[in-house]
Structures are given as C-alpha cells and as structure tokens.
Amino acid sequence: KNIKMLMPPDMAAKHDEILARYKRTGVKNVINTTRAVQAMSKAGEVIPVDLDVREYTVDGVKLFVGYARDRRALNRIADESDLSDAMVRRSPEMIVVMNAAGKVIEFNEAAQVAFGFARDEIVGQNVNGLMPEEVAVNHDGYLKRYVDTGVKTVIDGVTKTHARRKDGSLFPVELRIREIPGRSRQDSKFVGFIRDRTKDLVNEANAAVCAAIGQLMPDGLIVISEVGIVLTFTEQAEKAFGFTADEVIGQNIKMLMPVETARQHDGYLSRYRETGIKSVIDSTRRVTAQRKDGSRFDVELRITEYKSGAEKFFIGFVRDCSDEYAEVIARTLTNSLFDVTPEAMVAIDKVGTIVNFNAAAEALFDFERSIAIGRNVKILMPDKHALRHDQYLAQYQRHKIRRVVDNVRNVLAERKNGTTFPAEISVRETTDINGEPLFVGYLRDMTGRVDAKDVM
Known part of the structure; x- marks a missing residue:
C-alpha cells in the first residue's frame, strides 16, 4: 500500500509532490532529519510522532526507511503530578516547563547542557530569557492573548525558530508546546519540547550547495549506485543526452550507452566490486554515448568513487565533445x-x-x-x-x-x-x-x- 494511508488527509495530499521534488532536486529537506509530525492509526486516530527518515540503496534500489516514535507516552509525562519527576529531568530531549505568567518551573538536564544555564539560574525567571530579543519582546503578549482568548497559534503545533544560550549566541530549534490544563487557563502549565536543528540545517545546506554546484557545472554530472542505478542527473546532462532527470533517475546507466557497451557494463561494475582494481575509476576517457533519440556522440568521461558509510557511489563528469x-x-x-x-x-x-x-x-x-x-x-x-x-x-x-x-x-x-x-x-x-x-x-x-x- 502507499505510505499515505498512515497519514492524516492534509499531509497525504502533499506527500507525492514532496517525493517528486526530492527526486528532481536531490535537496534533502526531510531525509536525515527528525521531525515532529502527525500519523494516523487504522482507527483514524491522529497520533503525534517523531519521524526520522533515512535513505538507503539496496541492490540498486533506492529505499526510504522511517523510524517513528510515538510521542503520546512522552507527552503524558508532562502531567502536573510528574513535573519534577526524574523521567522529565533526565529525558534526552530538552524540556522547559512554564506557568501561565511565563515563569519557568522546570528546566531539565538536556536543556541545561544546550543553553548553558544551571537549573537554579532559570527556574523562577521569565522564559523569554531563552529567546532572541525580537521574539522575547512580544512573548508575554502572545501568552496573555492565549490565556484571555483560548485561541491556539503555537500550542500543539511545531515551530521552527531560534533559541538563545547563556552566552548570547543563537541556535536553530524546533519547538513543540503542550498545555497541561488547570482549573482555568490562568492555572495551566505549558511544556516545551525543544530539539536543536543545527545538524539538520548543515545537512540541508550541504545538500542544497551540492545540488546548486551540480546544476552550475558546465559538464553533465551523473551519480550512480555501485550496481549502476542512476541517482543524480543534472541539467547539463539532460541537455547532452536529451532525457529529463525523471526519465533517467532510478534506471540503469546502461540506457545512456550504445548496446555493445551496455551489455558489458554490469560486468565491469561486478568485476570492480570483486577485485577493487580501478581500470576506469579515477581516469579520464573518451567514449561513445547515446542520446534519447538513439544518436551517438563522443564524450569525455571522468569517474570518481565516493563512499558514505557503507554506501558506495560513482560520480561521472560527462563533457560533450561533439563541438570539439x-x-x-x-x-x-x-x-x-x-x-x-x-x-x-x-x-x-x-x-x-x-x-x-x-x-x-x-x-x-x-x-x-x-x-x-x-x-x-x-x-x-x-x-x-x-x-x-x-x-x-x-x-x-x-x-x-x-x-x-x-x-x-x-x-x-x-x-x-x-x-x-x-x-x-x-x-x-x-x-x-x-x-x-x-x-x-x-x-x-x-x-x-x-x-x-x-x-x-
């Protein structure tokens, strides 16, 4: 079945486009990040989860593996009677609890490490001391407006913002706020779950830079898996071969070769995996390629190998020599x-x-x-x-x-x-x-x- 069956309708409606955009651009906005999202049970119940998505290639097939953690149990620890419990204090996730006036009443160990404040320095202080000035100046007003009206603009949602450390430096965070209702909203407590997004932004920036460099290069850039499946096909490669990226990505690289070369290519890759002898890799060669219309043309091909953990990729730089x-x-x-x-x-x-x-x-x-x-x-x-x-x-x-x-x-x-x-x-x-x-x-x-x- 399609994975969309596990999502609420509003998320399911966008999922195919998110996958298609990643296939086109290679920019990892979701992959290699942990995000707070909503899932849906068979019974139709909406479930808050933390979702970590990773990409793998197995036998030439690209797979996306999602690790989902049910947040309901973690949310329940924010019960009024458990706010000082060691379960909260020792949670690996940053947790900050405040009252309806914005005063901090709990600041766990993970938050102390990330912000650089001791617990005693923060408990009893206004939570806006953990925010950039432009956010802090308006925070009391936001909180009062919610207490007065009950209209939720941030509570029960996910917000990407910045937090401020003791030394004044800022860092990107993902913030989720849950309300623990009291007898009235003035008696409510608010639990903030905070996740440092620094690594996410580094990964996203690196992916975006790599994608931009690939598109700006004068030569075509093609990335394949160790069994020959095309993973990246840049705009210059599209121009040279006449195929769109969508037509090539996920297919075997042999589709870009004359038949007499293609029939031997899997053997070349297999032999390299077995022996490690580089007869083509790390060299520049003049070869014949084949366009979508079947015509052949001369290209200069440079291949380099790239390893990421257990994954192995081959990056090919292709220069059309027709004009030359x-x-x-x-x-x-x-x-x-x-x-x-x-x-x-x-x-x-x-x-x-x-x-x-x-x-x-x-x-x-x-x-x-x-x-x-x-x-x-x-x-x-x-x-x-x-x-x-x-x-x-x-x-x-x-x-x-x-x-x-x-x-x-x-x-x-x-x-x-x-x-x-x-x-x-x-x-x-x-x-x-x-x-x-x-x-x-x-x-x-x-x-x-x-x-x-x-x-x-």
Missing part, C-alpha cells in the same frame, strides 16, 4: 589532410551541394572533383534515394532529429557509370567559416561484406 569534434572536421576541410585521408570524404552544405570531395571519394565514385563540387550530392545515389534526399535535409534542419547525423548506416551508393554498391556512411555536422551548416560524410565500400539487397 566538429571543429576538428572543420579544420580538416580547410587543409591538405582532407585530400590525403584514405577514407572517402564528401562535404555538403545545408541544401545538399557538394563543397568538397577528396581523392579517395574520386576513386570510389569515379567522379572527378571538378565535376562533383557544386553539384547536388544526389548524383552519388540511386534515383529512389535521391528523390527523397532534399526532404530529409529540410526535415533535419527543422526538427534536428538525428536519424542519420552522428550515426553509422549502410546505404546504396552510385558511381558515375550508374553502377551501385553497398557503402557504410557516417555523417557529422559542423559549420563553415561563416557559421552555416556543413555535413561531412565518411564512406567505406562494403562490397563483399554487405549484400546490396540488404540496403535496397
């Missing part, structure tokens, strides 16, 4: 390397006009460069493919769907004499010196290796 590769191609087009490259290379502009045609392409197609340059690349294709090529180019430039660009495909090519042959083509996109689109095709004759019928 395109620059290499652009430089190649303008120097003699284009001509001496043994692989056939054909460069076309955005409308399909051939702008460069190297010596290997001349030999492959039996076309002189002087004849090929300036003509449409369709002269190198059989008619049935040539008829659709202009449309393919136009559609790509409108929608940028990479069915051919950045992929390797088997096609049917045509020589000057009209004979056809199977060829393997890899197309890369770059720009010319004026910033206009340029497409460079690398071709290999696959005669004898691929049946022409298979690429018809």
